[in-house]
């Protein structure tokens with residue numbers, strides 16, 4: 001189990017404008033698909049979540065669309081596609097993780113961090129999030145869902161002090177690769193991996209981040225497309241190893 005450092009109790013200056021994709025609520029555009037009742041029939045769920053994990057994912061989702069919405073962590077128009085666009089999109093990444101310590105930078109409402117912690121109880125997670133309101137939410141959810149493999153640290157990634165380096169780091173909708181790479185590279189062990197959920201323009205981001213990729217000594221840079229034929233939208237993952 002990972003134990004938080006003194007950073008956990010620190011109160012940093014929060015400047016959320018550093019997340020260019022943050023439009024107020026963590027999640028918040030119009031959508032149309034989502035079916036909580038038939039979730040076991042979803043191939044993406046069937047391959048990554050089993051028994052109790054499905055129940056935990058349901059409870060987390062239910063909390064997100066009720067209390068999470070009240071707290072402004074999710075926009076009301078996003079509720080209908082919460083499963084496909086947010087939960088399952090995160091679940092798809094679970095097979096890319098390996099045992100060890102994984103850091104999720106900018107977890108916000110818990111995506112992908114809390115979902116991955118449900119899907120991979122064999123992996124330890126540290127959720128790194130600067131905003132107090134979101135940190136409180138993440139801690140409450142981890143406790144309520146009994147996720148013993150989760151520690152929440154209140155900090156910005158550039159300033160966080162962890163007890164030990166990360167084997168892998170994840171992030172979704174935090175900032176462009178050109179900022180995310182230098183922000184997270186120092187947190188990783190040698191041969192550690194970046195696993196970032198990215199949008200349709202990830203190839204352009206990779207091109208724009210050429211200098212940062214070189215400076216961080218990244219190798220095996222690849223874009224992995226997940227969920228084709230399973231989810232309405234393909235999930236694109238930027239994966240790279242720190243040499």
Ligand SMILES: C[S@@+](CC[C@H](N)C(=O)[O-])C[C@H]1O[C@@H](n2cnc3c(N)ncnc32)[C@H](O)[C@@H]1O
Nearest residue numbers: 018019021022026106107108111156157172173
């Ligand atoms: C748009 S939200 C995305 C949240 C979540 N990952 C998701 O996909 O729904 C961006 C999050 O990144 C956090 N954030 C912004 N800058 C950060 C930094 N420098 N280090 C860590 N987290 C940061 C924000 O507080 C916010 O919770």
